[in-house]
Structure formats: structure tokens, C-alpha cells
Amino acid sequence: MASRIDEVFSKKKKLKIMTHVVAGYPDLETSQNLILAMAEAGADMIEVQIPFSDPLADGPTIMAANHKALQNGLTPKLCLKMIEEIRDEVKIPLLFMTYANLAYTMGLERFVSESAACGVSGLIIPDLPFDERGYDDYYFWLKECNLVGIQVLSAGLSLPRLKKLLKIAEGFIYITLRVGVTGAREGMEKKSADFIDQVKAYAGLPLAAGFGISSVEQIRSLISRVDLAVIGSHLINLFNSGGKENVQEFIKEANQVIEQLS
Amino acid sequence: MKQKRKQRSEAVEESRYFGDYGGRYVPEMLVPALEELSGAYFHYRESQEFQKELENLRKNYAGRPTPLYFAENLTRLGRGCKIYLKLESLCQTGAHKINNALGQALLARKMGKSCLVAETGAGQHGLATAAVAARFGLRSRIFMGEVDIKRQYPNVFFMKTMGAEIVPVRDGTKTLKDAVNAALKYWIEHLKDTHYLLGSAVGPFPYPLMVRDFQSVIGQEVKAQIKIYENRLPDVLVACVGGGSNSIGLFYPFLKDKNVRLYGVEAGGRGPGRGENARRLGKNPRKGIVQGYKSYFILDHEGQVQPTHSISAGLDYAGLGPELADLHDAGRICFDQVTDTEALSAFKTLCQAEGIIPALESAHAVAYALKIARKFSRRQIMVVNISGRGDKDLFIAAKELDNEGWMRFLKEEVNHGQPD
Numbered sequence: 001m002a003s004r005i006d007e008v009f010s011k012k013k014k015l016k017i018m019t020h021v022v023a024g025y026p027d028l029e030t031s032q033n034l035i036l037a038m039a040e041a042g043a044d045m046i047e048v049q050i051p052f053s054d055p056l057a058d059g060p061t062i063m064a065a066n067h068k069a070l071q072n073g074l075t076p077k078l079c080l081k082m083i084e085e086i087r088d089e090v091k092i093p094l095l096f097m098t099y100a101n102l103a104y105t106m107g108l109e110r111f112v113s114e115s116a117a118c119g120v121s122g123l124i125i126p127d128l129p130f131d132e133r134g135y136d137d138y139y140f141w142l143k144e145c146n147l148v149g150i151q152v153l154s155a156g157l158s159l160p161r162l163k164k165l166l167k168i169a170e171g172f173i174y175i176t177l178r179v180g181v182t183g184a185r186e187g188m189e190k191k192s193a194d195f196i197d198q199v200k201a202y203a204g205l206p207l208a209a210g211f212g213i214s215s216v217e218q219i220r221s222l223i224s225r226v227d228l229a230v231i232g233s234h235l236i237n238l239f240n241s242g243g244k245e246n247v248q249e250f251i252k253e254a255n256q257v258i259e260q261l262s
Numbered sequence: 263m264k265q266k267r268k269q270r271s272e273a274v275e276e277s278r279y280f281g282d283y284g285g286r287y288v289p290e291m292l293v294p295a296l297e298e299l300s301g302a303y304f305h306y307r308e309s310q311e312f313q314k315e316l317e318n319l320r321k322n323y324a325g326r327p328t329p330l331y332f333a334e335n336l337t338r339l340g341r342g343c344k345i346y347l348k349l350e351s352l353c354q355t356g357a358h359k360i361n362n363a364l365g366q367a368l369l370a371r372k373m374g375k376s377c378l379v380a381e382t383g384a385g386q387h388g389l390a391t392a393a394v395a396a397r398f399g400l401r402s403r404i405f406m407g408e409v410d411i412k413r414q415y416p417n418v419f420f421m422k423t424m425g426a427e428i429v430p431v432r433d434g435t436k437t438l439k440d441a442v443n444a445a446l447k448y449w450i451e452h453l454k455d456t457h458y459l460l461g462s463a464v465g466p467f468p469y470p471l472m473v474r475d476f477q478s479v480i481g482q483e484v485k486a487q488i489k490i491y492e493n494r495l496p497d498v499l500v501a502c503v504g505g506g507s508n509s510i511g512l513f514y515p516f517l518k519d520k521n522v523r524l525y526g527v528e529a530g531g532r533g534p535g536r537g538e539n540a541r542r543l544g545k546n547p548r549k550g551i552v553q554g555y556k557s558y559f560i561l562d563h564e565g566q567v568q569p570t571h572s573i574s575a576g577l578d579y580a581g582l583g584p585e586l587a588d589l590h591d592a593g594r595i596c597f598d599q600v601t602d603t604e605a606l607s608a609f610k611t612l613c614q615a616e617g618i619i620p621a622l623e624s625a626h627a628v629a630y631a632l633k634i635a636r637k638f639s640r641r642q643i644m645v646v647n648i649s650g651r652g653d654k655d656l657f658i659a660a661k662e663l664d665n666e667g668w669m670r671f672l673k674e675e676v677n678h679g680q681p682d
Binding site: 153 | 282285288289294295297450451453548550551552561565566
């Protein structure tokens with residue numbers, strides 16, 4: 001059975017777009033509406049972050065959103081329920097992104113199976129590397145529950161490690177455009193461009209690129225380089241300054257550019 | 263040769279965990295830097311030249327060996343076993359932190375790094391980092407929670423004077439935990455020329471192991487010194503536990519000496535309420551994976567890290583070093599707590615009894631030592647680690663112990679500084 005994620009990549013569109021939402025930011029209902037609004041505006045996939053007190057890979061924008069959501073009393077359970085409520089309405093795949101401690105505290109089996117039950121297609125846990133204890137367990141439950149575990153890779157990886165990672169990778173390979181935390185920036189590091197080419201040479205999966213995308217020009221430069229652009233912090237900034245309409249406008253604009261070049 | 267190297271790298275992999283704890287739970291982008299660091303560390307650990315250089319710096323720069331002092335008056339007050347104090351407080355920069363900072367700075371230089379980044383709580387690790395950076399001609403950038411900057415200003419001043427750049431951290435609880443996050447994030451973005459000089463035996467591998475090695479000099483000296491004074495091993499060791507670098511440094515060389523009892527003292531703060539203390543091993547301790555390692559943390563039932571409190575900034579941390587977590591489970595170390603009030607009282611006691619001003623962190627160990635001394639006979643020997651000196655705590659201790667005189671002094675200083 002082809003997963004919903006595979007279906008996204010079989011679309012003709014030259015570059016797909018994955019948006020990012022911090023569940024519970026600025027509040028639970030608004031974040032739920034934002035997911036619907038993003039899907040409506042033409043996002044191909046949405047990454048929903050379950051907030052954590054110490055988000056190690058995130059820059060100031062997403063970190064502040066995490067803290068705000070937690071102040072509002074968001075819990076992983078509320079987050080799962082929020083997704084379950086809109087699952088049938090949203091036709092595109094949703095992924096959960098979170099940190100190892102929340103999954104570990106809930107129990108890996110329970111976290112993975114409940115994620116599957118609420119209808120997400122895959123999981124991203126950046127601080128649970130494949131060679132640490134607990135990963136095998138996680139991987140087992142992913143298989144058991146038919147979920148895809150997304151690997152996040154960055155320039156600087158040794159070739160043997162890259163090959164090992166590609167062997168277990170599924171769905172798509174998420175490459176960070178910079179070695180650093182999330183956050184809107186300009187331009188792309190040459191190192192990252194070279195790394196994309198290197199991964200492409202070995203990978204049999206679609207490639208995604210994220211971290212720092214903040215303009216339509218950056219998205220344009222990714223067309224035919226990767227298959228999926230991930231936009232996180234920039235959309236939160238847009239939301240903060242002009243609400244969900246602002247976010248929708250950016251997605252539509254990006255899609256127009258992609259359509260023109262497709 | 264190849265076989266030997268393979269064996270060594272397998273041993274390195276093995277050492278990533280302490281029982282069930284530790285590991286290297288970090289985003290993939292940090293893995294190459296941590297691999298580079300562990301590769302360099304395990305190489306230089308075997309290098310005689312490196313060890314000789316470190317030994318020389320310990321002796322002539324840090325002021326080691328530090329005294330193991332028989333505290334006769336404190337012993338009398340304890341009404342039990344003989345109490346010896348290991349005076350790490352006499353180290354350069356006033357605390358055991360210099361042991362680790364020297365080792366890591368030397369390593370950073372060998373690795374060709376030009377900048378040191380560090381987190382600090384009480385400011386003692388920041389101060390040690392600033393000092394070694396000055397000594398080795400490296401740049402240093404110290405991340406410090408805004409709350410800690412306010413309560414440890416004397417150290418902030420000295421770090422700046424030594425040339426360090428202080429970066430206030432305003433995220434989360436604005437204390438040590440958030441300073442670690444901020445320092446790690448800065449490191450991720452500057453891997454090429456920067457070494458992250460983590461100050462406690464926490465974080466992802468190889469830090470817990472490397473910091474423990476550099477701090478073990480404390481326990482090794484105690485072992486040699488007590489042999490000279492008493493011609494035997496001590497019966498009891500007591501140390502305060504934040505992340506755990508001074509305690510593991512004292513305990514580690516004694517782990518195999520099963521008759522030596524080990525006590526770790528956590529910060530009981532203002533009491534048992536949420537956010538009132540820094541007890542990881544109180545009632546219903548919780549395990550988690552935070553800041554790159556698996557251990558005991560102060561978490562809610564969903565896994566969110568909870569705020570902490572201690573009168574001493576150095577114990578005010580939500581995580582416990584992974585090796586200590588394992589030793590706790592094995593029953594090798596007994597953990598208990600001391601409150602803010604008890605620590606302050608012990609601070610005063612040690613000043614009056616021995617003329618020694620302990621850091622408020624170390625005062626926790628003193629308070630606990632006095633609590634349990636009676637359980638042991640006069641012939642038994644206890645060693646308490648005075649991990650740092652209390653000069654840095656002037657602003658906290660003076661307010662608590664001599665409010666009137668201190669306030670008068672502060673007012674006069676302010677008036678003097680700003681004539682009408």
C-alpha cells in the first residue's frame with residue numbers, strides 16, 4: 001500500500017510544500033484552524049509540532065511558540081485530539097514533529113500507536129538518532145503502525161553514517177539548508193547545496209529541504225533541486241504579523257511560482 | 263594497528279552509556295562535532311605529552327594539589343566521625359570548575375579551535391572558562407541565564423574583565439538549563455572554530471565521561487592525601503550535586519572501594535513544592551531524555567522540564583549527570599537533600615568554626631555532613647568536598663545574614679558613586 005506521503009510525491013507539481021504548525025500556538029483552536037487554512041491554500045503536507053519545554057533544534061521563533069503553547073496548557077494528549085478532530089477534513093498528509101522526551105515519557109509504543117490512530121502519516125523526532133538506545137523500539141513500532149519515520153540530515157555527516165541513514169530512511173529525506181537551528185534567513189549555504197547533491201547521488205527517496213526558507217526566491221531556487229520545501233519559522237512570523245490570511249497568501253504565491261516553472 | 267584502533271573505537275561506543283543512562287541524543291547535525299570531540303579526547307587521553315602539559319597547568323596555574331584539611335572544630339560540632347575538608351575552594355578562580363576548564367581548553371587548542379563557548383549557572387564555570395580562554399589566547403562567549411546574572415554579578419564582572427563576552431539568556435526559566443540550550447545552539451552554528459566547554463558531567467557523550475575524567479583529580483588527591491594522614495581509606499564522602507561534576511570527581515576514584523560510603527546532596531530549596539527545589543531523586547523520580555542525555559530530570563508527567571529553585575545557582579539545574587543516575591540505581595551513592603535555610607546556616611557555621619567561606623553549593627554538603635556525622639564513630643573518617651569558595655555569594659549571604667549592615671553599605675556605595 002502506497003502511503004499518503006508517496007502519493008504526494010507522485011503529483012506532477014515540481015516542488016511540493018510542507019508547512020509547519022506549532023500545536024497550541026497561539027492557542028489550540030487557532031492552530032487547528034491554521035492547519036485547515038494551510039491545506040486550503042495549497043500546502044502539500046503539514047508538519048505539526050508537539051511543543052516541548054526545551055526544543056533543542058529550534059531557533060527563537062519556534063522556541064517562543066513552543067513556550068507560549070505550553071503556557072496555554074497544551075499537552076501531547078490535547079494535540080493528538082486536535083488532529084483527530086480534523087483528520088477527515090484535511091486531505092493531505094500530516095506529520096508529527098517533536099522531541100524524544102515527550103515520546104519517551106508517553107512510552108514509545110503508545111506514542112507511535114496513538115499518533116497513528118489520530119491519523120498522521122509519519123513522525124519526525126530529531127533528537128532520537130538511529131544508533132541510540134530506544135531507536136530500534138521506535139522503528140519497530142513505526143513499522144507495526146504503518147507510520148513513516150523521517151530522518152533529518154545536515155551537511156557535515158560522514159559518508160559511512162550517511163549511507164547507514166539512507167538505508168533506514170523512508171518517505172523522504174529531510175535536509176537542513178544550514179547547520180544550525182530553525183529560523184528564517186536569507187540565501188543558502190554552499191555547503192548545504194553541495195550536501196544536497198551528495199545525498200541525491202545515493203538516495204532513492206524524494207528530498208526535502210528546510211531551515212531558513214523565508215522568501216519565494218528561495219523556494220524558486222529549490223525547484224528541480226529538491227522535491228519538497230519545508231517552511232516553518234517564516235510562516236509563524238507571517239502569522240504573527242498578519243494572521244492566517246498572510247500565511248495563505250505566501251503559500252499561494254509560492255505555488256504560483258512553482259506552477260509557472262512546472 | 264588497525265585491530266587496535268578498531269578495539270578502541272568499540273570501547274568508545276561501549277562507554278557512551280552508564281548502565282541505562284547517558285547516550286548521545288542529539289539532532290544529526292551535532293553528531294559530527296561530537297564524534298570529532300570524542301575522537302580527539304580518546305586520542306589525547308592516552309597521550310603522555312598531553313597529560314604532562316595538563317599536570318603542569320594543574321600544579322602551577324590552578325594551584326593543585328588542593329589541601330585536604332582536618333577540620334577539628336567542625337569535627338567537634340559534628341559529634342561523630344573525623345571530618346576532613348577537601349579545599350577545592352583554594353583553586354584558581356575559586357572552585358573545582360577550573361579542573362575541567364583547563365583540560366577541555368587544552369583539548370580545544372589541540373583541535374585547532376579558536377573560540378570557547380560555555381554555559382554557567384553560579385558563574386564559577388563561566389569564570390573558569392574565561393580564565394583559561396585568557397590564558398590560552400582564545401575568545402570566550404559565556405551564556406548565562408538572566409536570573410543568574412542578577413544573583414551572581416561579582417562573577418559576571420570578573421568574566422568580563424578577563425575578556426569574555428557575556429550573553430544573557432532570556433528563554434524559559436532564565437537559569438542554567440536554558441543557558442545550556444543557548445550555548446548548544448550557538449555551538450551548532452559555529453562548529454568549525456568553536457569548542458563547547460560544557461561545565462558539568464551532563465550532556466551528550468563524550469561530555470559526562472570527559473568531565474568526570476578531568477574532575478577525578480579531586481578524588482585521586484584525596485586518596486593519596488588521606489593515606490599520608492591516616493594511612494587508610496576514608497569511610498564516608500560527601501559532596502553537593504547539581505549536574506554532578508564535583509561529586510563524580512570526588513567519588514569516581516573510590517567507586518571500587520566498596521566500604522567507602524558515598525553521599526550526594528541535592529538542593530532541597532524552599533521545600534517540596536513544584537518549582538521550589540532542584541531534587542531529581544526525590545519522591546517519584548522521573549527519567550527522561552533532555553539536552554542530549556538520558557537520566558533523571560525534574561519533569562511533569564508529560565515530560566516537560568519543570569522550573570527549579572535553589573539558593574545556590576550552581577545546584578539549580580533540572581538534570582542529574584548520567585553516571586550518577588546509574589550509581590543511584592545500583593545503590594552505590596545515597597542521595598539526600600538540604601534546604602536553602604540549612605545551607606545558609608552551614609555557611610555561617612563553617613565561617614565561624616574554621617574561618618573557611620564555602621560557596622553556597624558546598625554549604626549544602628557541609629550541612630549534610632553535620633547532620634550525619636553522629637551516625638559514625640570517632641574513629642571513622644569523613645571527607646567533605648568544599649567545591650568552591652563563597653566570595654561570589656556575598657550578595658546573597660550578606661542580605662540573609664547581615665541585612666542591616668549590608669544595606670547600609672550598598673546605599674553608601676551607591677551614593678558615593680553618584681554624588682548629587
